[in-house]
Amino acid sequence: MSTLQSNLLENHTPTGREEAWRFTPLKRLGGLHDGTAVIADRVSLAVKGTLPQGVTFTYGDIAAVTETDDAIINRVRAHTAQGTTLHIAANTELAEPLFLHRTQFGVDSAEFARTQIRVGNHAQATIVLENSGDTHIAEDVEIVVEPGAHLTLISLQEWGAATIHAARHHAVVDRDATFKSVVVTLGGDLVRILPTVDFIAPGASCDLSGVYFATEGQFFEHRMFVDHKVPHAKSRVNYKGALAGNKAHTVWIGDVFIRAAAEGTDTYELNRNLLLTDGARADSVPNLEIETGEIVGAGHASTTGRFDDEQLFYLMSRGINEADAKRLVVRGFFNEIISEIGIDDVEVRLMARIDDELAKAGK
């Protein structure tokens, strides 16, 4: 237990004027960003079930593999040099998804967590990170995908209403490796997730997808950064959000940087928002910076719209009542991404939660 107050960190306390913080309601961060949070001695992350062959899950000293300028993550690092390491040995192919979940909670104190996920050469794994219950947590998740490895990381925010959650999911993707991330945020008071990717060798690719549904008063921010600094890497970003209720607020930032060396880059990012009621606000900022013309493709799109009257009319003209028609349309909207998860009971559970959120919004 310690509260770090070095000069360095004080200098890093965001004011809200910084580009990276301009949308985030700092007052609702529970002091995660300014050193006022009381940091408890808890390590909540645990494996569900038994570890398969070739996988280790340990707690101990940890060295950061990447740098970050995120104020909260730097506080986490300054606070502790220990963390959880999940290692998947080279050439291991996990037949089943590996589930991680939270076993300790607290809203009177906060957890500063460090986690490293390492997927060895040519290994293949699907990891599901289940976040439910209520807690205050800031988490530095570093992901290393070694040459030829394939990782699918599914991060589920099924939090309760009191949760404050700030996380960075930073993946370092090596030669011919693929990183697929699906981030689903359906609960919490404030959730701020930074899915970021560094390509470090040609042939690397990433696919960042996400779904979020904010209802009355909730703030959900997803802020990507994909750094194309090597040639011939490919990135895809596709996030879909729904908002309903007064002061529901979502932020999606898609920063993609194609550096001069990154010839042959292929990137496309997309964000779609469905505004289900008045009083909600969706900020969507795609941002593509290109330093070389020698690329395969680079594009982005962002849309924010309301229910399509024609779709509702078509469904209702077949006897389906308005609430059910809206539910079908919302499910349909999210289905494209939820169905990528590929784990039936998880998909069913998430769709049920989406139905609940929609029902809440209808009241």
Add this chain to the structure above:
Amino acid sequence: MSTLEIRGLKVSVETEQGEVEILKGVDLTIKSGETHAIMGPNGSGKSTLAYSIAGHPKYTITGGTVTLDGEDVLAMSVDERAKAGLFLAMQYPVEVPGVSVSNFLRTAATALRGEAPKLREWVGEVKSAMESLKMDPAFAQRNVNEGFSGGEKKRHEIMQLELLKPKFAILDETDSGLDVDALRVVSEGVVRAKAANNHGILLITHYTRILKYIKPDFVHVFAKGRIVEEGGPELAEKLEEHGYAEYVSA
């Protein structure tokens, strides 16, 4: 025996230049088992009539009544109209991304029948409806109308007619965009559904070729927002030969 009665129906749409009246007093009565064909030039208001009966929010009813067995259809929500027994096969069926045909059909059947159809029987019903309309079973897993060709959309509409068993079916240019084989398959679907349910049909079309399969009892000429002439099947032949000039110039 059911009766769909349209009396003095006036409908307008909101445009940038203000309200524009499209239907200027339509009178039409359809009884179970009857087939009424409506023919008329582009833009005369045929789809407006179809959508207004079904309750599309774009149209404002400014006068007249629509009743189904005496019940006020215009007071019903869109889904209530379907539950009362109205079905509209649309000229341009709508794509619904992410919603599979099979999920859509089952949700609709559950809503209209008041309970979920028994799974095994339902699977059989859908399968035979698809087979008779010569639709690949793979369509059940595709999203509603998404990426369907024009003809495939029309088959899908008539498949719904067979499954949902309305009292009255309004078919808005179901024959447009169909090749000769598809026209036969789709028409046979309509005839089969009618033989099974004895529903009334309001068939909007530009061509007599569909009337060879679906024989009308009455033909109505629609022009400038109202019915301007009524007759038997022979009227359709006359229209095909002479066009609408005599109705439009007046």
